[in-house]
Amino acid sequence: MDAAPAPATAPARHTSPTSLASPTTPVPATSAPDGRRTAGLLILLGSGLSNQTGAAVGSLAFPVLGPLGVVAVRQYVAAAVLLAVARPRLRSFTRHQWGPVLLLALVFGTMNLSLYTAVDRVGLGLAVTLEFLGPLAIALCAARRRVDACCALVAAAGVVTLMRPQPSADYLGMGCGLLAAACWAAYILLNRTVGRRVPGAQGSAAAAAVSALMFLPVGVVLALRDPPAPAAVAYAVVAGVLASAVPYLADMFTLRRVPAPAFGLLMSVNPVLAGLVGWVVLGQHLGPLDWAAVGAVVAANAIGVLASRR
Template sequence: MRDWIQGRPGRGFAVIATSALSTQTGAAVGSLAFGTLGPLGVVAIRQMAAALVLCSVARPALRRFTAAQWKPVALLAFFFAAMNAALYTALDRVGLGTAVTIEFLGPLAVAVWSSRRGRDLLGVVVALIGVILLTRPSPTTDFFGIGVALIAAGCWAGYILTNRVVGTRVPGVQGTAAATVLSSLGMIPVLVLVIGHAQPPWQAYLLACAAGLLATAVPYALDLVVLRQVSPLIFGVGMSLHPLFAATIGMLLLSEQLPVIAWAGIVLVVLSNGLTLPGPRSAAGAAPGLRLRRGRRRGPAPEAAIR
């Protein structure tokens, strides 16, 4: 597939779009099991599926890790579990489109902080206006759900920044694989409590496993191939599809109806990401994740896709 993508940005973008579509479809499928497993139960099974996938690919040499490697890996495991737990909890309360759009503020904040250009401030303002239009604060607004989505955004930002540190201390993607193992182990008590209390039917486990496959295994396999083959510009545009896909899939699969003003808010958040993307000179010929100008990265980090 690398040869099929290399030198053809349209094909690279198609793969990134497929990854985003799979991720949001997996979240929607997992939400169908909330009634019996609950958001945390679904996240626990998803984390275990992610651990199996990443460990089978990366095969991390856990016994050889040093203390300096385990510290950021443990922090990454925390962000990994907290990010997905917060996102799925928010999804259960405010819907897929709203939760993912608010969570998208996390990588957007990292992009703005990394570049610190003047037009990025405009991007922040546009994103905030978009969130206001999306949530339309009122006395009946689910502020807890919105707050949990903001926590997910913060965890996504922390996940990106920590993953960069892990990438400098642990070769390949062994650090990410080790973090998923730790996070899945930490979720086992939660899953035991959920199973003991709710005694979910077998269909709930099937849906949660499908969520793990669609939201972790498929995107990871696709991102692993494409991330080093496309420019930061193409990657950033592909990342912008997540809120749009989440809102569309929420409408089609979960019957979540958003008013026109909410769709306008989502579009504004997506456009704000466009303002933070690297310019043509820095994007041309640069693979995502490479350091640009004074050692800083521009645009959403590629680690954001590996969730």
């Protein structure tokens, strides 16, 4: 999943791996009218589809901009959206607040760059599945139940299957996917710290702005050295909108209306959505064994969420 900074408030007590991915988002609702809950679930599913479609559309610009250029444009879009929504008072930030914000900016940029590099090398489905190990690992490490240990074993089996030696295996791309997972885990922990030190979504917006500034030289070099075709830039902008703006706004709506278990269950299908979008949009085919491995990772999350609910 292509994560975007989230508004900062308290996390839910029992968080699923995916709700941990945005640990500073508003707590998912525990009760809501059926109509609002259904609408929230549909929007949440659409948000996941938008996220993966954005990554797929962004990859269409790789031949011209490369993963680095696409991520740079994506960071600009994320910063523009969050700054417009949160309007952080940057001048009032203290050194105590700036520390985790700067670290979050670095992790956010590295996470997206490593993910898009993995998408370029190993395909969308495998890259997103490997990245999903970040929030899954955080959730399982915080658990103390036998069922969680079983979930960890199931997820590990899926990962070993996905990374099995093959003639066409790209271990650098897989390594980038695992780096994205580690960054996502760090992003989770840093977001908690930022949420405690900076009010509202100001910390996340500031981190997005700093991350965009970090990638500003990339955009300048690309524009001056070899101005890209408008179509390539448009692909990158669409990727930023679909993978940043839409999920961010959708989360703000759904997390107040959808129960935490349902949120976690729906978000856990992102690797499956990534595989389907990669197949339909990019023509990337996963074999039956690969689909089984993706299903194992998804099942590990789903079982953990359901067990936590009980």
